[in-house]
Every structure is written in structure tokens, then in C-alpha cells.
Amino acid sequence: MSDYQRICLVHYHEIGLKGHNRKAFEQRLVHNLEALLAPFPVVTIHRISGRLCVFLKEGCPAEVALDCASHIANVPGVARVSCGFKCERDIDQMTKAGIAAMSEAGHMESFKVHARRSHTDFPINSQEMNQIIGGNLSDAFPDVAVKMKDPDVTVGVEVVQNASYVYARSIAGIGGLPVGVSGRVVSLLSSGIDSPVASWKLARRGAEVVGVHFSGRPQTSDASEWLVDDIAHVLERTGCIARTYIVPFGDYQRQIALTAPPELRVILYRRLMFKVAEEIARREKAGALVTGESLGQVASQTLDNIRCTDAAVSCPVLRPLIGTDKLEIIREAQRLGTFEISSQDAPDCCTLFMPRNPETHAKLPRVLEAEALFPIDQWVAELCDSAEVHDYRCPSYKRKR
Ligand code: ATP
Ligand code: MG
Numbered sequence: 001m002s003d004y005q006r007i008c009l010v011h012y013h014e015i016g017l018k019g020h021n022r023k024a025f026e027q028r029l030v031h032n033l034e035a036l037l038a039p040f041p042v043v044t045i046h047r048i049s050g051r052l053c054v055f056l057k058e059g060c061p062a063e064v065a066l067d068c069a070s071h072i073a074n075v076p077g078v079a080r081v082s083c084g085f086k087c088e089r090d091i092d093q094m095t096k097a098g099i100a101a102m103s104e105a106g107h108m109e110s111f112k113v114h115a116r117r118s119h120t121d122f123p124i125n126s127q128e129m130n131q132i133i134g135g136n137l138s139d140a141f142p143d144v145a146v147k148m149k150d151p152d153v154t155v156g157v158e159v160v161q162n163a164s165y166v167y168a169r170s171i172a173g174i175g176g177l178p179v180g181v182s183g184r185v186v187s188l189l190s191s192g193i194d195s196p197v198a199s200w201k202l203a204r205r206g207a208e209v210v211g212v213h214f215s216g217r218p219q220t221s222d223a224s225e226w227l228v229d230d231i232a233h234v235l236e237r238t239g240c241i242a243r244t245y246i247v248p249f250g251d252y253q254r255q256i257a258l259t260a261p262p263e264l265r266v267i268l269y270r271r272l273m274f275k276v277a278e279e280i281a282r283r284e285k286a287g288a289l290v291t292g293e294s295l296g297q298v299a300s301q302t303l304d305n306i307r308c309t310d311a312a313v314s315c316p317v318l319r320p321l322i323g324t325d326k327l328e329i330i331r332e333a334q335r336l337g338t339f340e341i342s343s344q345d346a347p348d349c350c351t352l353f354m355p356r357n358p359e360t361h362a363k364l365p366r367v368l369e370a371e372a373l374f375p376i377d378q379w380v381a382e383l384c385d386s387a388e389v390h391d392y393r394c395p396s397y398k399r400k401r
Helices: 019-036 062-073 091-103 126-140 194-204 223-236 250-259 262-284 303-310 326-336 364-371 376-386
Strands: 005-011 042-048 051-056 078-087 110-117 153-159 164-175 184-188 208-215 243-248 288-290 388-391
Touching: 005 062, 005 164, 019 042, 019 051, 051 062, 062 078, 062 164, 078 091, 091 126, 091 153, 091 164, 110 126, 126 153, 184 194, 184 262, 194 208, 194 223, 194 288, 194 326, 208 223, 208 262, 223 243, 243 376, 250 262, 262 288, 262 303, 262 364, 262 376, 303 364
Parallel strands: 110 153, 184 208, 184 288, 208 243
Antiparallel strands: 005 051, 005 078, 042 051, 078 164, 153 164, 243 388
């Protein structure tokens, strides 16, 4: 157990962060981390010269600090997180903290010290600190070589106004922007593999995500709804989803299936989904819809069909996976932690009433003609009103209703 207070130092990319943007970004990230780190023994989070410092409680074990750092690394807006100690601005103390940090950094054959001082009131410059602390650590770890280029471990030493921070363990973060700085989107969330990844990508760019799931209920069981809830809980861990609307869609699909030309069914279902999602976006004050579509992946994802579904709404439809191969999406879903859930079978409204030969090159006038047989506006209102709302923890999201 070390004598020094444990800290996690959060680094973010500063590119494009100027003036008001920068302040809003930092404040948002602090608030998001404060809420998301509730399960960890955190005392407080401060901004220190281009970094955020998460102070952990006295006696916090090394494994808990590492767990906390791994959690932070997955929060949008975090470029890197380092695990270490706070100590006085004193070379002896920094050396001792460096020894403690290196002892916990696992096996290494080489290291170097990278020092940085944000206040020139500290008399020793960074070059000198590298040499002095590097020499001291080298004496303490005679079997570990000093290596300037690509060492196994870089010991970071950061001297600020009234303290210094020393770390040896560092984890790459997922980058992006803190959730809440880029507005709000409504994401069409199936229980499949693609749409959770698409939703996450928008959250990673700072958007609050409100999910809409169309369930086959009452024509099917509610199995897909449970999977969507499991997926939302995974996204919730890093503050990437605010709520979901679960819309029972089965009876409406059935009515379309009974009367519309079979090859146009899928397009008509999808246009109705988009219209419902747009109405929810209006109620939620969201600026765009999001889908997990990827060009040519299935019949509905051709350019002609995308044109016909987009024509159902006037708000922008974002498709962050449009140019991504299925295997790449699967890898992202595995990293995100939703793949296993999405791989479970559940009859959702897409598998229900599927025609044998869906149209792949729909023409809008024909689609509009087929759609004119249905009281679409009334259906949209009914579907929105029958939606069940589930709330998740998204720190920036202001709840209403
Ligand atoms: P996914 O893996 O995301 O289900 P998919 O490859 O199965 O996608 P489609 O079934 O054509 O492809 O769906 C395309 C997109 O339409 C999905 O990514 C999702 O955004 C939306 N979508 C499809 N089904 C539903 C549903 N039941 N509820 C909400 N959105 C849906
Ligand atoms: Mg699907």
C-alpha cells in the first residue's frame, strides 16, 4: 500500500477546443464522469492544466483504481487515462511515487521518464526532471533498462501549481466528445448487431441517444424488448443512452401485410417506423434520426430503397455504418459488449410478415400509392402514444414527462 493518494489522470484531445467550446467540453466531461463513477471510491474530480484529475479515497486498493481507470477509458471524450499518485513538488517524493507506480505497472524490461511542468515557478525544468528522476528510478530498478525510444513503460511526471502527479500505467481511451455537447438524436434500435454500434458511434461524438424499438408485440412475444433493454444497459455504463421508447408494432404490420403488395411491405413498415421516430424526435427535441444501415447489406438497404424511406421524413437520417463491412461492425459490437446480446434470437417486427421477394429498387410513386390506403397520421399518433418509455442514466439528459 502506498502512502500517496491515488489518482486517475484523464487526458483529452485538445484539437479544436478553443474558448467557450473548451470550457463546455471540460465541464461536461467532469459532470459525466462524476455521475458515471458513482460506484467507485472517488473523492472529487478537478481540472488541472489541460487534464482532469480523479482523486480516489484514501486506502483505495490498486485493483480498484485500475478498474476505475478502465471504466473511465470507455467514456466518450477520454483520449487516455493514467493511473498513479499525487505527491508534493519535491524530487524525493516524486521519486518515491514513481517507485510505487512502477512497482504496480507489471513486468517491464525498459522505461523512461516523461516530465512536464505547467508552472515555471517550479525551479527544475522538464529535461532536468527526466534526468534526475530517471536516474533515481534506474537505481531503484537496476534490472530495468532506460530506453528513450518505445520503452515498455513511460513514467509520467506532471508538476502543476501546488502538487505533482506521477504515473506509470496508462490506458488508451475511446476518444470522441463528451455526451451532451452535440445535441440529441433518436436512434432506431433493433435487437440486432448493427444499430447498437450505430447508436454508440453517435454518443461517442457527443450526442445524447434516445432509442426507439419497434417490437412485434402483440403478434410476437416481448423477447426483443428484453434484448434491447440489455443492450441499453451496456450503453448506459458509459452514459451513451438516455431513454428508449418501446413501440408495439405487430398489429400495424399485420394490417400492412394484409393489404399492401407483398414486395413493398418492408418499405412500408420502414416508412412508418421512420415517421414514428420523427414524431418522437419532435417530442424529444432531437435533431436527427440514426439507423444501423450499411449499403447493400439487406434488401431494404439499397440506394433506391433508402431514398424511399428517407422521403417519409423531413429530418436528417444519419447512417454511421453505411460504408462499414459486417465483419468490422461485429468487431465493434464485440468491443462494445453488445455482440453476445444481439446474437440471441428474438422475433422482432422485421422477421414478422416478411415477403418472400422484397423489392430492392422501389419507386417512390408506387410506394406512395400503396401507402395512401392506410391512415398513416392516425397510426403515427397511436403508436407514439402507446410507446413504453424506459429511462437510463445519461448525466447530461434533462428528464421530462
Ligand atoms: P440491425 O442489426 O441493427 O438489426 P439489420 O442488419 O438487421 O440491422 P435491418 O433489419 O434492415 O438491418 O434494419 C436496418 C436498421 O433499421 C437497423 O439498423 C435499425 O436502425 C432499424 N431497425 C430495424 N428493425 C428495427 C426495429 N425492430 N426497431 C427499431 N429499429 C429497427
Ligand atoms: Mg435487424
